[in-house]
Amino acid sequence: MSFGFGADNVTVAGRLDGVSLNCRRGMITAICGPNGAGKSTLLSVMAGLVKPDSGQAVMGGRPLAAVSLAQRAQWLGYLPQTPEVAWDVSVEVLISLGRLPWRDAPAAEAQDAIEDAIAAMDLQDLRHRPVSTLSGGERARALMARVLATQPGWLLADEPFASLDLAHGLALMQRFRQQARAGKGVVLVLHDLATAMNHADQVLVLAKGRVEAEGPPEMALSREVISRVWNCPAHWLGEPGERALSIGAPAPLAVDFRQGFV
Amino acid sequence: MNLRLVLLLALALCVAVPLSLLAGRVWINPFSPELHSASTILVELRMPRAVLALVLGAGLGAAGAAMQGYLRNPLADPGLFGIAPGAALGAVLSFWTGYASAPWMLPVFALIGAGGAMTLLALIAGRGGGVALFTLAGLMVSSLAGALMSLAISLTPSPFAMSEIVTWMMGSLADRSWREVWIAAPLTLAGIGVLLHAGRDLDAMTLGEMAARSLGVEPLRLQALMILGAGLIVGSGVAVAGIIGFVGLMVPHLVRPMTDRKPSSLIVPSALAGALLLLFADCLCRIMPLAGGELRLGIALSLIGAPFFLRLLLKMRQGMVA
Numbered sequence: 001m002s003f004g005f006g007a008d009n010v011t012v013a014g015r016l017d018g019v020s021l022n023c024r025r026g027m028i029t030a031i032c033g034p035n036g037a038g039k040s041t042l043l044s045v046m047a048g049l050v051k052p053d054s055g056q057a058v059m060g061g062r063p064l065a066a067v068s069l070a071q072r073a074q075w076l077g078y079l080p081q082t083p084e085v086a087w088d089v090s091v092e093v094l095i096s097l098g099r100l101p102w103r104d105a106p107a108a109e110a111q112d113a114i115e116d117a118i119a120a121m122d123l124q125d126l127r128h129r130p131v132s133t134l135s136g137g138e139r140a141r142a143l144m145a146r147v148l149a150t151q152p153g154w155l156l157a158d159e160p161f162a163s164l165d166l167a168h169g170l171a172l173m174q175r176f177r178q179q180a181r182a183g184k185g186v187v188l189v190l191h192d193l194a195t196a197m198n199h200a201d202q203v204l205v206l207a208k209g210r211v212e213a214e215g216p217p218e219m220a221l222s223r224e225v226i227s228r229v230w231n232c233p234a235h236w237l238g239e240p241g242e243r244a245l246s247i248g249a250p251a252p253l254a255v256d257f258r259q260g261f262v
Numbered sequence: 263m264n265l266r267l268v269l270l271l272a273l274a275l276c277v278a279v280p281l282s283l284l285a286g287r288v289w290i291n292p293f294s295p296e297l298h299s300a301s302t303i304l305v306e307l308r309m310p311r312a313v314l315a316l317v318l319g320a321g322l323g324a325a326g327a328a329m330q331g332y333l334r335n336p337l338a339d340p341g342l343f344g345i346a347p348g349a350a351l352g353a354v355l356s357f358w359t360g361y362a363s364a365p366w367m368l369p370v371f372a373l374i375g376a377g378g379a380m381t382l383l384a385l386i387a388g389r390g391g392g393v394a395l396f397t398l399a400g401l402m403v404s405s406l407a408g409a410l411m412s413l414a415i416s417l418t419p420s421p422f423a424m425s426e427i428v429t430w431m432m433g434s435l436a437d438r439s440w441r442e443v444w445i446a447a448p449l450t451l452a453g454i455g456v457l458l459h460a461g462r463d464l465d466a467m468t469l470g471e472m473a474a475r476s477l478g479v480e481p482l483r484l485q486a487l488m489i490l491g492a493g494l495i496v497g498s499g500v501a502v503a504g505i506i507g508f509v510g511l512m513v514p515h516l517v518r519p520m521t522d523r524k525p526s527s528l529i530v531p532s533a534l535a536g537a538l539l540l541l542f543a544d545c546l547c548r549i550m551p552l553a554g555g556e557l558r559l560g561i562a563l564s565l566i567g568a569p570f571f572l573r574l575l576l577k578m579r580q581g582m583v584a
Binding site: 044047048049069072073074076077078080083084085086088089090093097098100101103142145150170190 | 269331334412462465467468471472473475476478479480518522523524525562
């Protein structure tokens with residue numbers, strides 16, 4: 001498999017308009033943007049789940065549509081934004097579903113991958129629990145572990161940190177970093193700009209289906225871009241790598257109560 | 263865990279089948295067979311009936327498990343998708359045209375009806391392979407076949423044919439012979455085979471359609487497998503025994519808590535439990551004292567099934583269903 005993967009001039013009626021994104025293995029790419037920007041649509045086009053009206057997802061110079069579904073399933077691990085679990089299976093059974101694309105792999109290999117995913121998402125104590133008894137965050141960890149169990153070349157995750165607590169969020173980010181260091185690709189849709197700023201190697205900013213900025217986080221998420229795209233005054237605090245975002249203009253603190261009650 | 267359940271159900275069947283052969287209007291004592299006709303009753307009447315109960319029950323159980331897995335809905339029943347009404351329409355037309363009196367014609371008509379419903383279902387639902395469209399297409403085919411069937415009944419030329427149709431529609435295994443077994447068994451077993459083949463895809467559907475596709479499931483192929491598998495089972499079942507409801511709904515429910523709840527782990531145990539349930543219900547029909555004949559199997563199952571369904575709904579209302 002070649003190192004390039006991305007979307008080439010993709011248009012999806014009403015949702016994306018000529019968007020291109022080039023990701024490389026060994027990097028964490030973040031897709032950011034306000035609500036309705038087309039982030040999730042772009043990710044599902046890249047996962048081969050939404051067929052664009054024009055343009056295409058490309059993997060190593062080859063159109064993704066030309067790759068068989070079985071092979072795609074082994075290469076691309078996809079975490080949907082609103083994952084569902086229809087039956088009340090145990091955490092372990094849920095994670096084992098991630099091995100479905102590798103139907104011919106030896107059982108020992110499958111077991112290793114499942115154990116690795118369980119350890120990565122700290123699910124040892126929950127492995128026999130039915131999914132219905134889990135909290136939202138625990139469930140999100142189990143669903144992420146399902147994607148990790150596939151051991152795909154590319155991880156495509158839509159808001160993977162959304163309901164994780166601090167420690168598990170950090171552990172997952174370290175896992176993504178480790179995947180990238182091992183030469184795999186990581187593409188994340190992120191709502192939290194600070195996470196993208198501190199941890200991504202490359203950021204794509206979308207708004208209303210168009211690319212507004214692209215590049216290293218310090219550039220793509222500059223205060224100018226944020227105020228223009230999110231329509232919200234903001235500035236970064238702290239040092240690179242541990243940035244925090246302060247939003248809103250400093251408001252005048254003095255209030256005239258006599259006027260307020262007229 | 264699953265293997266133990268399968269062995270347990272198989273063992274139960276090994277005990278239940280011989281017992282069922284002895285039960286009926288004439289009870290046969292295996293230790294002192296005084297009746298001259300005992301062997302005839304066993305071989306020509308009760309054995310084909312028992313085998314048919316096993317085959318149809320297994321088919322309906324497996325089809326119910328697979329359909330619930332495919333639609334991700336514990337209330338799905340293989341009879342919902344227009345295939346059973348399609349087959350019934352075919353059968354009604356055979357009565358209507360008078361061909362039903364010829365030995366093979368009724369099942370053949372019913373199978374043609376089932377095939378027609380399957381084709382229509384595939385044509386309407388096809389292309390995208392989405393589950394919602396499939397369900398709606400099934401409802402449409404179902405109501406169309408139902409309406410045509412009512413039309414055919416209302417236009418029946420003779421009251422005799424009408425009463426035959428109505429009796430037949432209630433579903434029964436009475437007076438079935440080896441001929442019906444030879445029609446239903448190969449088709450049903452083939453159908454179960456098709457559904458087993460779809461097992462891994464059904465497991466992936468647990469995560470929803472999008473995630474299932476990302477795991478390599480081809481929606482159209484899965485839909486075709488479901489239509490073919492459930493169609494063979496339901497079509498051949500209706501062709502030989504009329505409409506038998508509730509087995510496909512009830513059995514997967516009873517079995518699911520005893521498995522790891524993956525759809526693929528449910529198909530074989532549901533088949534065995536379905537066979538057991540139908541065998542039991544048919545015995546009940548045979549030994550139930552009823553003036554003017556025996557209780558119809560379809561009615562018996564609905565009488566068992568309706569309260570079961572109600573219990574399920576009440577449980578769901580409390581948000582406890584799993």
